[in-house]
Every structure is written in structure tokens, then in C-alpha cells.
Amino acid sequence: MDGKFTAQSFAQAKRKKEKITMLTAYDYSMAKIIDGGGIDAILVGDSLGMVMQGHDSTLEVTMDDMVYHCRCVSRGAKRALVVGDMPFLSYHVSAEEAVRNAGRLIQEGGAGAVKLEGGKIMADTVRAIVRAQIPVMGHIGLTPQSVNVFGGFKVQGREEARAKALIEDALALEEAGVFSIVLEAVPKELAQVITEKVGVPTIGIGAGRCCDGQILVIHDILGMYSDFTPRFVRQYAHLKETITGAVAGYVQDVREQRFPEEKHTFSMDASVLEKL
Numbered sequence: 691m692d693g694k695f696t697a698q699s700f701a702q703a704k705r706k707k708e709k710i711t712m713l714t715a716y717d718y719s720m721a722k723i724i725d726g727g728g729i730d731a732i733l734v735g736d737s738l739g740m741v742m743q744g745h746d747s748t749l750e751v752t753m754d755d756m757v758y759h760c761r762c763v764s765r766g767a768k769r770a771l772v773v774g775d776m777p778f779l780s781y782h783v784s785a786e787e788a789v790r791n792a793g794r795l796i797q798e799g800g801a802g803a804v805k806l807e808g809g810k811i812m813a814d815t816v817r818a819i820v821r822a823q824i825p826v827m828g829h830i831g832l833t834p835q836s837v838n839v840f841g842g843f844k845v846q847g848r849e850e851a852r853a854k855a856l857i858e859d860a861l862a863l864e865e866a867g868v869f870s871i872v873l874e875a876v877p878k879e880l881a882q883v884i885t886e887k888v889g890v891p892t893i894g895i896g897a898g899r900c901c902d903g904q905i906l907v908i909h910d911i912l913g914m915y916s917d918f919t920p921r922f923v924r925q926y927a928h929l930k931e932t933i934t935g936a937v938a939g940y941v942q943d944v945r946e947q948r949f950p951e952e953k954h955t956f957s958m959d960a961s962v963l964e965k966l
């Protein structure tokens with residue numbers, strides 16, 4: 691699709707059966723590269739708590755963290771829609787607080803939409819944010835902010851009751867006005883059923899090919915995060931090895947005085963030097 695990708699473009703893509711492409715980014719330089727690579731939407735995910743901040747989960751991420759990273763990414767993204775993730779506790783206390791925090795991601799962070807985790811129980815909150823004219827993306831299945839309830843990062847929806855509950859969650863989110871729904875770590879068959887039942891596009895991560903689009907964490911596809919690699923990730927580069935090699939080369943060059951070379955230096959007039 692040509693031109694700026696917006697929340698409306700998601701619906702258009704589903705109608706035309708064009709797959710939607712999404713990646714995460716957390717800073718200006720990466721956002722600019724990804725945007726130039728033709729991605730449709732960039733999620734400033736709270737996964738930054740793990741890949742940027744080094745925590746074991748996403749629960750430590752604050753609103754101020756999200757606003758800061760959204761602002762950096764927004765400066766780099768020209769065509770892609772920037773979606774700001776709502777961190778843990780920023781939308782759970784009250785709908786009023788949720789609207790205010792979603793508004794910060796738009797007003798201060800420059801995002802064009804927000805994402806929040808949860809199904810049916812979040813429907814009223816979604817409605818309140820949508821009423822404030824802010825496009826909302828839902829997120830169900832393995833929702834990392836619920837890691838303590840799930841007892842770990844586990845596939846969701848293999849059993850009948852949970853699968854039915856996830857279908858109801860998707861329908862409730864659609865009814866509440868989301869423009870899209872992320873399906874994370876659910877069986878591919880369930881993702882297909884949900885994708886066929888809802889009118890809004892589904893974006894899969896570990897949810898098979900039948901979703902209307904796909905999203906992955908940028909550090910995972912570039913091979914930069916080695917603490918944990920989910921089974922659903924495909925690595926398109928191995929930057930950890932590339933960066934380690936570059937650092938080792940620099941260290942060796944400095945120690946052995948091969949860097950800097952003459953061309954990397956500045957010089958001053960000899961007459962000035964004499965007076966020093």
C-alpha cells in the first residue's frame with residue numbers, strides 16, 4: 691500500500707487480503723532503517739523492558755519509559771504507523787487513567803495508535819480510549835503482562851474452554867472498537883478460527899500463517915537478544931556475532947595502535963604548536 695500507513699489501512703489490507711507487516715523498534719535509528727525497509731507498522735513494545743532494559747519480564751516498564759521510546763521512534767518513522775504499547779498498570783486502575791495514559795503516547799510520544807493487553811475484561815477500557823479518538827490495537831493469547839497469572843510464558847488456547855474464551859475475547863474487542871488484534875502464542879488452528887470470525891485484522895506472533903499480518907521483536911529477527919529465543923522466531927541476521935567481531939577488531943586495533951590512522955585525525959598549524 692502506498693502512502694502513510696494508518697489504522698484505517700489495516701482494514702483496507704484485510705479487505706484486499708494483503709498481509710500486514712509489523713516489527714518492534716525502540717529508538718530513532720532502528721525505526722528509520724525499518725521504515726525505509728517498507729514495514730507497515732512499528733510497535734514500540736513494552737518488550738523493551740527485556741531487550742533494552744534487561745529485565746526478566748515487561749512488568750517494570752513505566753509510562754515515562756514508553757513515552758520516551760515512542761518519541762524516539764516517531765522521529766524515525768515516516769511511512770509506518772507507530773503503535774505505542776501501554777505498560778503494566780497504565781490502563782488497569784480506571785478507564786480515566788487509561789485514556790490519560792493513552793493520550794500521552796499520542797500527544798507526547800507521537801504515536802498514531804496504542805496497544806493494550808487483555809480481552810473481554812478490557813472492553814470498557816478500549817471503548818473509553820476509542821471515544822477519545824485514539825485507535826486501539828488489542829492483544830490476546832499469551833499476554834506477557836499476565837506472566838504471573840499464566841505461571842510463565844506458555845502457549846494459550848490449546849484446551850476447549852480457553853480456546854472458546856479467546857474467541858469471545860476477540861469478538862468483545864472488535865465490538866469495543868479495536869482496529870486490529872495481536873494473537874500471541876496460540877495454536878495456528880485457533881488463530882485461523884479467530885481471523886475468520888472477526889472483521890478486524892489479526893496480527894500473529896507465534897500464531898501461524900493464517901493471521902492477517904505478522905509481528906516479531908526486532909532484536910529476535912536480527913539475532914541480537916540471546917537470553918531467550920521463542921520457537922516462533924526466524925532469525926534473518928546474526929548481529930550478535932557480527933557486533934562481537936566488530937568490537938573485538940576495534941579492541942585489537944586500538945591496543946596494537948592500528949587505529950586511529952592518519953586519515954582519522956585533525957592537525958594544527960606548526961606555528962601554533964610552537965607556542966604551546
Ligand code: KIV
Binds near residue numbers: 737738907
Ligand atoms: O511488547 C511487544 O513487543 C509485543 C509484541 C511482541 C506483540 O507486545
